[in-house]
Amino acid sequence: MLMYQSINEKLASTIRRFIPDFKEEDLSFDRTGHCDLTVRTFRYKVENMESLKSAVLEESFVTNAVVKGKYLNLTIDSNYLLSLMHSSISTTGQYPDVFQDPERVSVEHTSINPTGPIHVGRVRNSIIGDSISRLLKRFGYRVTTQYFVNDSGKQMMSLYLAYDKYNSDKQPTPELLLEGYRRIYREMEGTGSETEVEEMIKKYEEGDPALINKVRKIAGVMLDDIKGDLRTIGIKIDDFTWESDFIVSGEVKTLISSLSDSIKTDGEAKYLEMKDGRKVFLTRSDGSSLYLARDIAYHMYKLSQSDWLITVLGEDHSEHGKTLTEILTTYFDLVKRLDFVFNAFVSLETGSMSTRKGNAITLKELIEKTCERSKEIITEKRGGKTSNDEIAMKIAISAIRFNILKVSASKAMVFRWEDALDFNGDSAPFIMYSYVRALNIIKKSVVSSDIENLTLSNRELEKEERALVLNMYTYPLILSEAVKNLKPEALANYAFMLSKSFNDFYEKCKVIDQEQEVTIRRLITATVYKSIIEDISSIIGIQLVKEM
Template structure:
């Protein structure tokens, strides 16, 4: 409804400006200031005041007077009336707007936008397959998965890909170490899981290369180089040796992703583009480019014409390709198979991303279909993280701690209320998992991705503050209200549909109308956030929506309403609120519990 109303407002402003012979390049439609009781406003009078040689309030009055709301001449479905306050032209909605919003909100899929017909591949995480995922890289998973969810709500067809580095030096070291060291010589794994078992080889291999004598290191490096060269040559035996290690690690990592409800549609291996010849084809095309140079015993692309000082190396002196060379082939494959491509990257990859984009253009690609959002790191009070050194904070550790703290919070809250014996241990475990994991996901998604995060337990798990549990509790409260109405009245909520619900005319209080306006706004929030790839905008909406619902809950009784008609309308409003908050949480990857 909000999107339709906004279109009407834009049309009304544009028509008025044309009538007044004003330019229409910027309509100034926006959310009004908090003290302006309207659904939308236009600040265009600010822009036009100088050319009109008049004050903004006077220009605003002229624009409002030029807006024709006569139903015989204009077809405005939702605009009730227009007024001004200072320099703002304010637009107010009618009862039909609220009724249609209430009806639309009954759909469990509310917030999903129409199919765009666009296919999008979202590549995220893509951590080197050398061990368990750590907290810092976990932000890529959480942010990337939220972006994919957001684009699906926007109406796009989305595939989630993990680009698997199975051809680089780290994998060569890992494979060599796996084949060299006896498992009995390694420390016990931190968890009984394959990725935790195998990372011990990787760590021991790096320790050996750093501390062994020169002769031993030279011999090891030769074996590692043979693995890397074998991969680049497409040697089947070498590929199978590496696959043995890599596939097992990915199997374990997927268990961590599963705890976050972050799934991948496909793991795209880097060696795929070596073995099918695509990387070699990219090399030949780059060699033929005008900007190709051979310097420092390597083939490079001079990117100075794209204002990038550092050249991109695409072929070593020994004839082997690099990660970026294969990634160029990978991106061209994505361009050929999808309408748009999104790659989520850490902020330390900005230069490589610029080089990739520029080189793809040199290869003749239209990179407008490529978007590369960046994220900053997640820190814990405990300090830094490094899988290679074995000193990192694994994502599983963070999730275990979050669930344990959430469980304790549930027990504390139950004890303070003379514990509710209707909650079983399974219920408490479910709530602890939903709240704990939800707290981690929400705390990370709710921040602008380019800002660094220091994760703080007390804030993330605060049931009373602006956090995931606070929002989740709204959904649980909605479910509880619906259950009470079902058991205490003759109303059959299950029969409510968008066609059979009560009208919104019974909802006339400020709290009810404000909640309806927020519900109406949700699809527009999805659209705007998807356009900018900013799931944190949805997280912010969910938080403000929870506040608005709690205002309604305090001021408007459902069971003790003044009439059955008001009760029916309010329970329909509760259901619309439940669907809205559930889907807002779903976009950021947070469960919506039915009880807490």
């Protein structure tokens, strides 16, 4: 829960003296330049707009109000807003402050089969999930991130079988396992036979301890590689739960038994009938469980640990998400909050990707290539002076995360290096460079040593100052909307807008060598911007630097 002094709440309270059913959503900040804040009254019956205007003008932070038909356009005291933000940062270290919420939230993301390295097409899921978890933590929730390790299905059995057939005399490495995985898939496609894999799945389902340990060992090699790649881009997952745990413990069998009154059969296979008539199968004809049954057991486990479940899935799993929701609601009386966030995939200009077919561009390769391009751009901007490797890597990682996150999750996107590393466009490097500019302002100022105790003057701000202050003040509203809609991309887009606003301020409003009260006010403005960008960056994964 965010804690800050909201002028919207104060205004809404005043307006309700005239419009009892007034909703705060009918107060909106205006970015067109006509005013600062608009009161929309066209949905309500208002006896006297002039009386409403007079009451609003009594608020100390409202400097002007103009009636335009059913709209009341307000001008807000920018110094007042800047003082609120500066005070919050000085006393709590952040704007807005936060109150710890006792609600426990589970955010599951990534959960790719550990049959190969994570590739570009799938990493969007990880970036969105990680950003959602950071966003909810910032909002005050107690968040646990989770990964469901699929060690029980056809793909995992194929990975192990390939190692056992071709490379069992060698130490398993991700490269060796991936080579065998692709080889066995080519063979199965050629022969059309999957008998060995099916027999292995059945043994696994029966809880064969030796087989489970062997498969887990191989899966662990791939999983460690995936973890390492995720760590490189700043993603750490708290809890890894193995599918086979629910088989060995008997929880899957117990779950299926609990549904016996509702289960129907097709031959020996068991299924549930959905409201739209679809058959969703829980077991095969040989009695072995299917992924859906294991995932229901996993969700029951998560529900026992959390108050709110969020699962990030690729758009190709949207039907699965709907099915899970219906089953948990219909057969298990789900009362806790359950949300699915579906994302379209990322592709490169080279086209679609598949680990099995061997045409995937891995996250490792994406990072390496983006880092190389980052070095080239920085070296060019420095007039040939070689770039710092650490800075180049931070820019590369930030560029990847921001470029993928900024697009609405439901929209497919093509990753282009020229867009991700555009220092003058909608990109992480642009935000990072603006941040460095703010640092330089603060560093060069002779009055910056005791910035928390600086006092604002009451002089009116320049146009660019006013715009920046107003944009910064809306940060809690952006945070709240992002949490409400589970859309961290709103923060990425806000960060870019705010940095553009700061650059306008930087170009038009000198800070150094001005009258002291002007320098102090502008220094505080730069400090608030710095604080907000640091906060947003910690959520969306931008790795800020002190020089570029």
